[in-house]
Amino acid sequence: MGSQSNRTKVVMSADKPDDLITSDNPDHPANLIPSLCAKFWTLGWVTGTGGGCSIREDDLVYIAPSGVQKELMKPTDIYVLSLAAQTDPTLRQRTYLRSPPCYKPSQCTPLFLAAFTRRGAGCCIHTHSHWAVLVTLLLEQQQGDSSKVFEINNIEQIKGFGRGMGKTGNLGYHDTLRIPVIENTPHEEDLTEFLEEAMEQYPDTYAVLVRRHGVYVWGDNVHKAKTQCESLDYLFQLAVEMKQLGLPWISQVTPVGPQR
Amino acid sequence: MGSQSNRTKVVMSADKPDDLITSDNPDHPANLIPSLCAKFWTLGWVTGTGGGCSIREDDLVYIAPSGVQKELMKPTDIYVLSLAAQTDPTLRQRTYLRSPPCYKPSQCTPLFLAAFTRRGAGCCIHTHSHWAVLVTLLLEQQQGDSSKVFEINNIEQIKGFGRGMGKTGNLGYHDTLRIPVIENTPHEEDLTEFLEEAMEQYPDTYAVLVRRHGVYVWGDNVHKAKTQCESLDYLFQLAVEMKQLGLPWISQVTPVGPQR
Amino acid sequence: MGSQSNRTKVVMSADKPDDLITSDNPDHPANLIPSLCAKFWTLGWVTGTGGGCSIREDDLVYIAPSGVQKELMKPTDIYVLSLAAQTDPTLRQRTYLRSPPCYKPSQCTPLFLAAFTRRGAGCCIHTHSHWAVLVTLLLEQQQGDSSKVFEINNIEQIKGFGRGMGKTGNLGYHDTLRIPVIENTPHEEDLTEFLEEAMEQYPDTYAVLVRRHGVYVWGDNVHKAKTQCESLDYLFQLAVEMKQLGLPWISQVTPVGPQR
């Protein structure tokens, strides 16, 4: 996360807030969030202004506004805030280095911040993918704790996930991927404490499902957050189709090939 | 709706009808309807010239013609009419400020007008989405009045809908979204009285399903009509998939988080 | 169909065959076939070089070659032949006004010609849409003649079809759409006699399903062939989904609204 010098730079540049979102570089967060969201729209992840995406670079956090058509977003729509300022206990209220007029901040903001502060993530994606929603509905039919975690194993795409923050390498083919499920709340920001609880209970997870709502997925950087989110959506879709065909999500498979 | 001065302006500009559909602004209705319809075509909403879209700005109503390939539409294809003139009881017949040659006016015209005059809508979208059609077919299997309204609750995407014309804010997560279903008629314009009846019976609805046909969705402006239409299609798709998986549309969910 | 003067023109222009496929007009058949096929590829209609499209203008018939990747086709890939020459009994063999080097003529050629000569069609589309294939597989499970025709009624999209060659207007909502099904043959050109038989038996049809293979759809012109093909694919998809949900294709619906 950002050094002290970075934070100083931030406060200064906030005098000209539009500098924070003006760049010719397509990989600048203010350009990347709109292009990612347009792509996510075609995937059905951010239908009807639902879902969103946030990127952190050092201390700066870039967030899409609430209620915007995700495939039409522009760099000038982006909010910018200082991560350090959010966690400063002397501050009472969230302050923005840049706030676009005519918009409201995203209700997802505290959830994105949780991924940045508690996991040091560089990007967090929130989708309303109906595959994610269907998986939580199918789990809801089960009794007890088994309804509170999605589990799948022995599928190649599981290798698309890291072993956990601070661990090296990715999950293996025979590992069981576990994604915790939290219950939905009427107000999105009220999900924060439950998301944080799930993060504590599953210290290696890069994602949390929200029942009847969608999923939050993060990663060290945009590349990892996006590819983990794609891999997860692939697995959710596969899981729903497996259920329709009567195939179980957890299996015993006899290992093949050299065991290293 | 348009003031008297607006109407006067309309009648004057009709001397040069092509001025009504000529603009460099991509958000001008004559440019927006073609670009929206091209997008709707890729979503499967306006397959084979079915479905359509109309935008109202003050007194002016812009409508796509009948029988046109929706992904190929051009601004010069657009009909324009004065809303006030349609409701003037001294007029016998619908008159257009601009009529493209070689086309016929859309049969959806009186249904779009109902959304504009009775709800003050700024945009109305009509889709043949097969998710909408399947939902009406599934409801048809039920007995009595339950076949005449689509109901779903406890899904996050429900928050994509307004509480109703003149009310502030959107539906909540635990609210039940209700979309009335009317029976289809052989001639589309004959749907008008049933659509208006449904509007009266469901004063807060922004949409009406038409059995074995599709859905009409409107909103205060293009942004709201489009995002409500997307959210609804998302819910229709989810509902069909829930039915395939044996999951009920209406559920009892124990509230979580602070109740405000 | 082409007048004698048209035919004369054709034979002359065949001295410079590339003139037949060179035009700046995006609606020229040699430009339109590639752009249509690219669109059909994204719809899953012409996967893996399957399917195709042919356009007739007066006496000239434009056909895509065999075995080409449909989303990559170029105007220079197009074959051109004279329709009159094909039906001239003094000719023994099919001759082309223009043959692109390195390609083979499409095996669909005699089937496209059947639509042009027997129905005066201006365009014929052949898809391998898996919705079409699934409908023929579902019908195959039925006994006797009911396996040889796809029937559906009381769906709005049925209005996307004409009543039949030489008849005015389109089918109504309550009409039953009937599409004959013929059995597949190992060699595509051998389908021709069965396609022609089906055309005779169903004089009003604009399409013929081929069991375990796909569908042929035609129309007076490109617009009509394409929109009828889209409407049909929509109905095939709906029919498969209805079957998955236990809903019948043929229903008794009480008429609503004024009966005219």
Next chain:
Amino acid sequence: MGSQSNRTKVVMSADKPDDLITSDNPDHPANLIPSLCAKFWTLGWVTGTGGGCSIREDDLVYIAPSGVQKELMKPTDIYVLSLAAQTDPTLRQRTYLRSPPCYKPSQCTPLFLAAFTRRGAGCCIHTHSHWAVLVTLLLEQQQGDSSKVFEINNIEQIKGFGRGMGKTGNLGYHDTLRIPVIENTPHEEDLTEFLEEAMEQYPDTYAVLVRRHGVYVWGDNVHKAKTQCESLDYLFQLAVEMKQLGLPWISQVTPVGPQR
């Protein structure tokens, strides 16, 4: 495969490795792999960096790196190696004529090489298509050897496959397409021996399914590999849908038309 003169040329050009991936020709392998992978991404074949594609021209083999977002790949991301050098028994380790910095070679490399050396293929595609995965899961439910091969017959799209390396012509409509299934291994390169075994056991196959993982498909050139891969994915999707509708993959169909 490359002659000695080709190999000499390769070793020389490796002095300026970037020449190997620099060309204005869109059909140059270093340009074609990125454009193909972008297309495959939209088809859901290479989600979340999964899957890949390799092209061989004479002795030169072009391979995408590991862990890259497939729709964003650039020519400068491409690895190049000499095929002859890989099979030279005096060499101990794989050497690359060009290695992009910051990347790791694809774990699929030995599997692609197997298609090039054992079948003389010009292109090999590896997808994680969930249709392929679902087919292997459905087969896993069966007892004994029937779980180790996917079989389907009497579907037109089967004609999209060649009869086998060195044989002329394609499979016929009534032929049974057989694609062997191998079990997945924790490390992708460990699949190589099983893939090669399957190639020996099924000398005519152009594809091998990997249980719970995906499929490898190859062909004499890019055109054939891509169209065979598309046709196969079409058949996998159809097979899953047939299973959902209770329709068998293998059928007895009475031949129709002239038998030649």
